[in-house]
Amino acid sequence: MPVDLNTSVPHSARIYDYLLGGKDNFEADRAAAAAIVESSPSLPISMRANRQYMARVAHYLAAERGIRQFLDIGTGLPTSPNLHEVVQGVDATSKIVYVDNDPIVLVHARALLTSSPQGSTAYLDADLRAVEQILSSPEVKQNVDFTRPVSVSLIAVLQFITDEDEAHRIIDGLLEPFPAGSTLSISTVTAHNPQAVQAAATYRARGIAAKERTDDEVTALFRGLDLVEPGVVLVNRWRPDAEAAAIEDTHVQMSGGVAVKH
Secondary structure, three states, X not given: OOOOOOOOOOOHHHHHHHHOOOXXXXXXXXXXXXXXXXXXXXXXXXXXXXXXXXXXXXXXXHHOOOOOEEEEEOXXXXXXXXXXXHHHHHOOOOEXXXXXXXXXXHHOHHHHXXXXXXXXXXXXXXXXXXXXXXXXXXXXXXXXXXXXXXEEEEEOOHHHOOOHHHHHHHHHHHHOOOOOOOEEEEEEEEOOOHHHHHHHHHHHHOXXXXXXXXXXXXXXXXXXXXXXXXXXXXXXXXXXXXXXXXXXHHHOOEEEEEEEOO
């Protein structure tokens, strides 16, 4: 079945790709990106900081928490290092299921399927909101052992869920079937950066739902879970390496954290 990319309408994943320097985008995406960057010039730096955060979180979960199976929802377009490259670098037997519902991500999903021979990667075309569909899919059932801890990653995606009750329903549903020791990783647009607030407004003006959240609102997304240190912070301040530590907070528009199910 041919994939309808609907290239005349900007899409968040393709805007993200363009701002990261990728080539999988179209004029509508580039025009939207230009408008967003005009009001929020630090956005490309912030997006790179968020990508680095994803990699640090993944390495922490694999190396220090011993997680060997990952459910990454809202994957976005492949950008190295992808999550499986990070965690399989720690343990080649790690298994990863990527989930996204953007047609252009589906087109490029083969780049997400370059697993080590010892482990596995799978790609599921599904909407974040379709929790039961995700958990009951063959991709998840064949690659995830529900009796062992799993990492659920919601990186740079919850800003597109603007209703808090819906966000909690999604998170609670995704974590419910998994045992203690499972983890939740989040990054989302912060309300504490004026550029981030303006960028979210520009997304909305372009027809893309977007919501900024305060640190308290992000912390509330982890209700019932145990936040690991340093809690909810700007993504460049979460267990930073030298590269992250060098990024000025004023350029970072995303906050996040990691929590463990008890």
